[in-house]
Structure formats: structure tokens, C-alpha cells
Amino acid sequence: MTTLTTSETGGDVRLSGISKTYDNGFTAVRPLDLTVPQGSFFALLGASGCGKTTTLRMIAGLEDPTTGTVHLGDQDVTSLPPYKRPVNTVFQSYALFPHLDIYENVAFGLRRRGIKSVKKQVEEMLDLVQLGEQIRKKPQQLSGGQQQRVAVARALINHPKVLLLDEPLGALDLKLRRQMQLELKRIQTEVGITFVHVTHDQEEAMTMADTVAVMNAGGVEQLGAPTDLYENPGSTFVANFLGTSNFIEAEIAGRTGDDLTLKAGGDKLVLPTSRNSARTTATGDKLLLGVRPEKISLTHADDAGEIPGGRNRITGKISDSSFIGVSTQYVIDSPLCDAFEVYAQNIERDSRLAPGAEVVLHWNPAHTFGLDATQDVD
Numbered sequence: 001m002t003t004l005t006t007s008e009t010g011g012d013v014r015l016s017g018i019s020k021t022y023d024n025g026f027t028a029v030r031p032l033d034l035t036v037p038q039g040s041f042f043a044l045l046g047a048s049g050c051g052k053t054t055t056l057r058m059i060a061g062l063e064d065p066t067t068g069t070v071h072l073g074d075q076d077v078t079s080l081p082p083y084k085r086p087v088n089t090v091f092q093s094y095a096l097f098p099h100l101d102i103y104e105n106v107a108f109g110l111r112r113r114g115i116k117s118v119k120k121q122v123e124e125m126l127d128l129v130q131l132g133e134q135i136r137k138k139p140q141q142l143s144g145g146q147q148q149r150v151a152v153a154r155a156l157i158n159h160p161k162v163l164l165l166d167e168p169l170g171a172l173d174l175k176l177r178r179q180m181q182l183e184l185k186r187i188q189t190e191v192g193i194t195f196v197h198v199t200h201d202q203e204e205a206m207t208m209a210d211t212v213a214v215m216n217a218g219g220v221e222q223l224g225a226p227t228d229l230y231e232n233p234g235s236t237f238v239a240n241f242l243g244t245s246n247f248i249e250a251e252i253a254g255r256t257g258d259d260l261t262l263k264a265g266g267d268k269l270v271l272p273t274s275r276n277s278a279r280t281t282a283t284g285d286k287l288l289l290g291v292r293p294e295k296i297s298l299t300h301a302d303d304a305g306e307i308p309g310g311r312n313r314i315t316g317k318i319s320d321s322s323f324i325g326v327s328t329q330y331v332i333d334s335p336l337c338d339a340f341e342v343y344a345q346n347i348e349r350d351s352r353l354a355p356g357a358e359v360v361l362h363w364n365p366a367h368t369f370g371l372d373a374t375q376d377v378d
């Protein structure tokens with residue numbers, strides 16, 4: 001096993017006021033501050049064109065920032081060329097040398113530095129990525145996933161303090177991508193250095209990263225642990241990018257202890273203040289309430305009396321249902337929401353829960369999040 005010592009892992013990556021406006025006047029990254037904690041698996045997540053790769057390239061030194069600085073620990077690396085930064089990059093295209101075998105591809109970085117005795121280190125790296133058996137094969141004799149592991153070994157052999165990964169799994173099919181997600185996570189845990197991973201795939205970011213920065217239009221929309229982002233999105237953009245959410249327009253009616261009470265149509269709903277990202281808590285102001293579909297239970301209106309107290313509840317009518325294996329997905333017409341989506345899981349198959357049925361949707365208020373009402377919900 002190749003484990004780097006603490007002195008080799010560097011410090012946090014700190015971007016301060018960093019921005020990029022390209023020569024054609026287009027601003028790909030607006031001034032942003034971002035700290036990537038040392039030793040973390042950090043994902044830059046966002047749709048195509050939001051500025052993820054540009055941000056990564058500024059960390060690598062492949063792109064000069066228009067404003068701002070890049071620090072690695074205490075060192076200001078902003079004006080250092082890429083090869084002088086203790087950073088290496090793995091690209092989607094692998095960029096392996098086709099004429100060299102796997103061993104020589106991995107040894108390349110050491111040989112270029114004039115190191116003669118490379119065997120032990122190359123073998124350790126190939127063991128780390130579990131390719132010890134393949135050393136004499138040429139890249140084209142390996143699968144896409146294996147080639148990407150060679151690229152990772154090659155990038156790690158010079159013991160960078162930060163490994164940058166630019167959509168490294170983008171060329172792989174879904175099954176291989178899932179395997180490689182776990183594999184990269186294992187490698188990162190084993191070597192202990194910082195990984196900064198660019199992806200547009202929310203599931204990939206959530207699976208692998210300790211911290212995710214959701215990017216939108218050249219800025220960081222929200223940063224946090226995957227579960228925090230999913231459960232406490234700060235905007236409709238983040239809520240929608242990381243899954244499906246239902247939104248309900250509501251008006252603040254008052255406050256009871258740590259909860260806000262809200263009116264939505266004729267219903268009274270509760271939102272814990274700790275889950276309110278909106279700027280207001282004033283009575284009479286509007287909020288947008290969100291709740292993830294899988295947090296909602298569905299009860300036929302005839303059985304509404306059996307619903308335990310203390311739950312948020314609204315009424316509706318099933319407009320559609322589809323059985324999707326482990327669960328059933330319902331679409332509900334509710335006066336509060338255009339098409340309320342419910343994924344009901346583990347409920348006893350109730351034949352009355354069919355299109356046309358009147359139902360009560362109910363959930364634990366702790367699963368409600370509050371957002372500013374001024375945002376688009378789409």
C-alpha cells in the first residue's frame with residue numbers, strides 16, 4: 001500500500017476572488033472564494049458550461065485567472081507554471097502514451113525527473129490501482145476503466161499534493177463508471193491527498209465526494225456535504241439539480257418555539273426554523289416550501305383519521321401511478337402544487353391508491369425545507 005506522509009499531503013487549496021474572463025470577453029468564472037480542505041474528496045458539480053473545468057484549470061495552472069489568487073497551504077501558487085505546482089491532472093481522454101506499455105506509462109514521470117530506480121515505486125502504484133498483472137500490456141489492450149486507472153497511477157507517481165480529475169469517468173459506460181467511482185474513492189482514501197473532481201453527474205458527486213460545490217453560471221451556488229445539500233438545498237436550482245423536489249407556496253402565519261407555522265391554501269404546515277434558508281421569518285411573508293418525494297407518505301382519504309398527529313399534511317387526488325420495481329411513483333393533483341410527485345415506498349399495496357383516488361399526503365415536518373419565494377421552481 002502506498003500511503004503518503006502528512007508532510008506530503010500539502011494544505012488546503014484556497015481560491016480567493018478568483019475569476020476568469022476569456023479573451024473574447026466571456027466571463028466563465030465570476031469572482032469566487034472556495035476552500036478545498038486538505039485530504040478531502042471534493043467535487044465541482046454543475047451543468048455543462050457552468051465553469052467547472054475553467055476553475056479546475058486555474059488550480060492546475062493551465063489557465064491564468066483574470067483576478068484572484070490560488071494558494072496551496074501557505075504557498076501562493078498563482079504565478080507558478082503547471083509543472084512547478086505540486087498538482088497533477090487526470091483527463092477524461094486518459095492521455096496515455098500508446099507506444100509505451102503500462103509500466104513505462106506509469107514510470108514516465110519519474111524517468112523525466114531523471115530518477116533511475118523506478119521499479120519499486122511503479123509496482124506500488126500499479127498495486128494501488130490493482131493493475132499489477134497488466135504491466136507489459138499496451139494501453140489499447142486494456143478496457144476504458146483499466147486505462148483510466150493507469151492514468152491515475154501515472155498522475156500519482158510523483159506524489160502530487162492535489163490530484164485534479166476532469167470528468168475522468170465521462171467516457172465509460174454506466175456499469176464501469178459506478179465501479180470506478182468506488183475505485184477512485186478507495187484510492188483517495190488510501191493515498192490521503194486532496195482530490196478535486198469535476199463532474200456534471202450529481203449521483204457521481206454524491207457517491208464519491210466529502211464536499212460538493214454546486215456551480216451555476218460561473219459561480220458556486222452552494223457548498224456542503226452531499227447529505228446536507230440534498231436535505232437542505234439553499235435554492236430551487238440546487239434542489240432540482242440534486243434530485244426531484246416538490247415546492248409549495250406558503251405564507252408565514254407565526255412562530256411556535258423552533259418552528260415556523262405556515263398557511264398553504266387551507267392547510268397549516270410546519271417548518272423547523274433550522275431548515276429555513278429563506279431570508280425572512282416575518283409573519284405575512286411568503287416562502288417556498290420544499291419536500292423530497294420519497295419523504296412523503298400517501299394515505300387514502302377514507303383512512304385519514306389514522307394519520308398520526310404532528311405531521312404536515314395536504315390533500316390531493318392521484319392523477320397517475322407507475323410501479324417502478326422497489327417502489328411506486330404517484331403523481332398527485334393538488335391545489336397547492338401543479339404536479340406533486342410522490343415516490344411511495346414500503347407501503348402495503350393498497351388497490352384503492354389508483355388514479356382518481358382522493359388522498360392525504362403527509363410527512364414529518366423535519367423533512368421540509370424553506371426557500372426564498374422569489375425563485376423559479378423549474
Ligand code: ATP
Nearest residue numbers: 022024026028047048049050051052053054055200
Ligand atoms: P463542460 O462540462 O461542458 O466542460 P464546464 O462547466 O467545465 O463545462 P468550462 O469548460 O469551464 O465549463 O467553460 C465555461 C464557459 O466558458 C463555457 O461557456 C465555455 O464555452 C467557455 N469557454 C471555455 N474555454 C473558453 C475559451 N478558451 N475561450 C472562450 N470561452 C471559453
